[in-house]
Amino acid sequence: MNELKIVLADNQLNNLRSAVYDSLIKEIQRARQDAGLERRYLNKKDICDYLHVANNTLDKWIEMGLPRISIGGSVRYDKFAIDDWMQSSVETA
Numbered sequence: 001m002n003e004l005k006i007v008l009a010d011n012q013l014n015n016l017r018s019a020v021y022d023s024l025i026k027e028i029q030r031a032r033q034d035a036g037l038e039r040r041y042l043n044k045k046d047i048c049d050y051l052h053v054a055n056n057t058l059d060k061w062i063e064m065g066l067p068r069i070s071i072g073g074s075v076r077y078d079k080f081a082i083d084d085w086m087q088s089s090v091e092t093a
Contacts, residue, residue: 040079041069047077051086 008016032038042050048058062068067081 041076042079043076047079047082050079051082 067085069076
């Protein structure tokens, strides 16, 4: 079996660690933003993305009691309330 070893000086190894760490943190933050995890209250499109469902499915779930907040004609969805509603809907076999 062939093996390749790379020897780095301590400062090079620390720079590499730091670069990898920074890249991972940025990717996690980007993924959280894309998933709407940075905000608690979401609009309808964002909650569809958060739940990974189509608009029609969300409309059915709203009819079934999915919690929403309506203030002055503006509707928002509380992720914590949605998560609780989803958890309460879990069926056990």
